[in-house]
Amino acid sequence: MAVSVSLNVNGKSVSREVEPRTLLVEFLREELGLTGTHVGCDTSQCGACVVHVDGKSVKACTMLAAQANGTSVLTIEGLAPNPEDLHPMQAAFRDNHGLQCGFCTPGMIMSAVDLLQHNADPSEQEVREWLEGNICRCTGYHNIVKAVLDAAGRMRGQPQAAE
Amino acid sequence: MYAFDYHKPSSVEEAASLLASKEDATVVAGGQTLIPxxxxxxxxPTDLVDLSGVAELKGVKMDGDTLVIGAMTTHAEVAADATVRSAIPALADLADGIGDAQVRNCGTIGGSVSNNDPAADYPAALLALGATVxxxxxxxxxxxxxxxxxxxxLEPGEIVTEIRLPKPARAAYAKFPNPASRYAIVGVMVAESGGQIRVAVTGAGQDGVFRATDIEQALSGAFSAEAAKAVKVSPETMSADIHASADYRAHLVSVMASRAVAACS
Structure with missing residues (x-):
């Protein structure tokens, strides 16, 4: 029996009839074509699929679309209004070379943005601990951590954009 | 995934009646174990009964000297809650060390204790603190x-609604985590309440969480890290896997107990 799912994704209302076993990440990628949210391990480990549900970061491979019914979801596509006006976290990743292949980047950025919502001035240790659930196989994390610290500084220096 | 039907009740009664009426229904709390x-x-399961719409299962309060946590309260909420932090700081610290930030945003205390994973953190806390489910x-x-x-x-169809934890005189949790999953290879909660010392161990036992009575006795004599560390734990009932041998786990039980005792004082 299909279930009806209505949610707000990146500021737009969407409604679909889906099978109950549809994962949120499948819903985003296959129903809505939002392929910026990646499927890496599909086992809740790697964090490539991190999105925000009602402002909190979650692994979209470990949540059913039906569980997200009625929520507001923010994906990497919704973070910046246009390609010329990157979110400070995206800009910091670019400026600090916080990526190589880029596969983990959407999840890293969504996770890091959630960190700064809780803790506007994290220490390097706090950034590393927070990113426990995001795996990168290219960078060794060094520049990712640098980028998050840089973004934190940029965001403290400017009025924080409402999500 | 096999196909199933999905239900989202808004009360505990409705959830219980769905569980009773469907052929093989399962509760989904935070889903961090069930969905994988x-x-x-x-x-x-033929049916999934999602408890996230049941408002009465969420939240934290004090009932006299007892901390009461609703079953659907997430690990992140427990970790950040001022009432938990003030009543049983060791429990807030424990919740903050479960899995990763995204797992903590979804996973719940009720789900964790109902699942009773042999390497989960909460069962050790409940056992050491003398909690009531x-x-x-x-x-x-x-x-x-x-x-x-x-x-x-738990019987079929029975749903955990809240966890009641009497406030201890002192308590601390020390965990040797698997570096990838953050599950406990060995985790030890030490708590003292009304002069009684309880030591509960997760991650190590072949039959899941257990009380380390040898260490409890040693600590009743002298509440010191040295006393805990001096206890030789038998590897006989310890589990062994690719992460740690039974001997290593047995050794870690004393070491983690001593660290928890040190963190108590």
Whole structure:
């Protein structure tokens, strides 16, 4: 029996009839074509699929679309209004070379943005601990951590954009 | 995943009646264990009953000197809650060390104790703190609730509604985590309440969480890290896997107990 799912994704209302076993990440990628949210391990480990549900970061491979019914979801596509006006976290990743292949980047950025919502001035240790659930196989994390610290500084220096 | 039907009740009564009326219904709380299990086709429920819409199952409060946590309260909420932090800081710290930030945003205390994973953190806390698990039918002491690996005293259709934790005089949790999953290779909660010392161990036992009575006795004589560390734990009932041998786990039980004692004082 299909279930009806209505949610707000990146500021737009969407409604679909889906099978109950549809994962949120499948819903985003296959129903809505939002392929910026990646499927890496599909086992809740790697964090490539991190999105925000009602402002909190979650692994979209470990949540059913039906569980997200009625929520507001923010994906990497919704973070910046246009390609010329990157979110400070995206800009910091670019400026600090916080990526190589880029596969983990959407999840890293969504996770890091959630960190700064809780803790506007994290220490390097706090950034590393927070990113426990995001795996990168290219960078060794060094520049990712640098980028998050840089973004934190940029965001403290400017009025924080409402999500 | 095999196909199933999905339900989102708004009350505990409605949830219980759905569980009773469907052929093989399963509760989904935070889903952080159940959804991976379904994806691996290790379970095939006919129906999923999602408790996230049941408002009465969420939240934290004090009832006299007892901390009461609703079953659907997430690990992140427990970790950040000022009432938990003030009543039992060790529990807030424990919740903050479960999995990763995204798992903590979804996973719940009720889900964790109902699942009773042998390497989960909460079962050690409940057992050491002498907690009570309240369900739709009854109240069960933690001593009676955890009955073995992935096994609890819960009957089919019974739903955990809240966890009641008496405030201890002092308590601390020390965990040696698997560096990838953050599950406990060995985790030890030490708590003192009314002069009684309880030491509960997760991650190590073949039958899941257990009380380390040898260490409790040693600590009753002298509440010191040295006393805990001096206890030789037998590897006989320890589990062994690719992460750690039984001997290594037995050794870690004393070491983690001593670290927890040191953190108590």
């Amino acid at each position: 299990t379904l994806k691996h086709r290790l379970a095939q 309240v369900t739709t039918n009854r109240s069960i002491s933690a001593d009676d609730f955890f009955t073995g690996m992935f096994d609890t005293a």
